[in-house]
Amino acid sequence: MEESNFDLGEALLRHREHREKGGIPPKDDPVIEGPAKMKDPIDDGNGKQSTANVTGFELTPEETLEYFMKSRSKDITSDILNLCILSLKEFLKLEIPERFRLLPYLPEGGLMMVYGPRGLGKTYMAIGLTVSLICNSPFLKWQVSGPAGVLYIDGEMSLHDLRERFLSLLREKPQAPVYFLSHEYFYQKIERDLNLANSNIQETVKDYVETHPEIKVIVFDNLSCLLPGVREDKRDDWTLQVLPFLLWLRRRGIAVVLVHHSGKSGEQRGTSSREDTLDTVIRLDRIPNAKNAGAQFIIRFVKSRGAYGDDVNDIECHLNTIDGVPTWSWKPLEESTEDRLMKLVAEGVDSVSDMADELAVSKGLVSRIKKKLQEESRLAPGKDLKIAEAHREKQ
Known part of the structure; x- marks a missing residue:
């Protein structure tokens, strides 16, 4: 066999398969014949340092890593683990690509x-975010970093309502596709x-996004409807049935927006372990004393890994x-709270305690x-909340 045709990984894989089946590798296998029949593919005079010995070859x-990946072995040996651990010097020298941000918090x-x-406007927010991403236009106070294709997966609305809501927020020609x-x-x-x-549907979604790199x-809208067999309060259900799928998407650079309901406590419904691997968690709260007039809510950042300051300050939104x-x-x-406070003072609420209750x-x-x-x-100065005369005269 000519050296140019020798594939070490394939040869080692064949040998491992024969060995695991209890058979004897063929005599013409270059791994078995070894250096006696061919130039040693490992010792090429370049002084390469070996870390493992497989069927007589030092790798x-x-x-070693190539052999591990090609063999699809589930066993992680100390040699493989050693390849995954970085010294401080290696860590500092490692070339890490900058993590592009679609939004400051995404x-x-x-x-x-x-x-x-329910009914607060989560879907309107998700569709509004989608429109901004595909049109490269601002979403509320935040500018997107460039057009991005979106796959919107809906588990709740009728086709008619989904299309009506999307078209109602679409103002310009998209610069990236949406599916x-x-x-x-x-x-x-x-x-x-x-x-x-x-798992079958997860695999088909994986295939689809791999053939659509744009x-x-x-967007998953929403978890309760799209994951009917997953018990919300069971950590293992989430960890075993859903999280591997989300991590597969993350490792391919695909961002995920999960739309979910809050429970009676006001926190996200179900196991809190969902939040452990998330980069960003946003809670939508009702605006105190607001009339039920469509999508209007307070955006609060419960968790924002890598986003700070004004980018993640609470805001009040209205559609x-x-x-x-x-x-x-x-x-x-804070600005919207000031306005409501002044209105309530004019209506006679004059103590800090009562005002806090009214404003929640x-x-x-x-x-x-x-x-x-x-x-x-x-x-006006003083303990009680009273409108200053000078301000009253301006009004």
């Missing part, structure tokens, strides 16, 4: 959850439920219809806002 670290391959009560996997259309075509805990984000067109508006939460915020926050408004001469 370099790279060849990195490439990032896992994000958005949760909140829809609807539970309703899925059933219409093949008469099966769209269950993303099913997809950079997948209002202006001249028949749904339009997003937002303002910093802490007394400390009310005290800070009170001090700020007194410095701006909008509130």
Whole structure:
């Protein structure tokens, strides 16, 4: 056999397969015949350092790893583990590509959850985010870093409502594609439920995104509908049936947005272990004393790995219809709280404690806002909350 045709990994794999079956490798196998019949493929005079010995050959670290990957062995030996551990010097010299951020709080391959009560506007937020990503346009206060293709997987809405909501928020021609996997259309075509805990469906989704590299984000709306067989309060169900699928997407640079419901406590419903591997967790809260008039909520960042400062400050959002067109508006939460506080003071709420109850915020926050408004001469000095005369005259 000529040296140019020798594939060490393939030869070692054949030998391992014969050995595991209890057979004897063929005599013409170059691994068995070894250096006596051919030039040693390992000792090429370059002084390569070996870390393992397989069937008589000493392997370099790279060849050891190649053999492990080709053999698909489930056993991790000390040699393989050694290849996965970095010294400080190696760690500092390691070339690590910069993690591109689609949004300040959504990195490439990032896992994000958005949760909140029913009917608050979670789907509108998810669709609004999708539209911004494919159109390369701002989403609320945040600018996206470039157009990104999206796969929107819906497990709850009718096709009609999904299309109506999407078109109502689409203002310009998309710069990246968007694809829809609807539970309703899925059933219409093949008469099966769209269950993303099913390993077969997970594999087909993997195949689809691998053949569509333009997809950079997948939206799952929502977990309860798309994972009907997964018990929400059982950590093992999530860890064994769902998490491996999400980590597969992460390792291929595909960001995931999980839409979920909150429970009676106000936290995300079910096991809190879901949040362990997430980069970002956003909670949508009701705006105190707000009328039920469509999508309006407070965005609070419960977890934001790698995003800081103003990028993750709480904001109040409204989706209002202006001249028949749904339009997003937002303002910093403290600013909106100031406005509501001034309105309540005018209605007669004059104590910090009562104001905190009305606004559903802490007394400390009310005290800070009170001090700020007194410095701006909008509130009168003193213990009670009273509108300053100078401000009253301006009104």
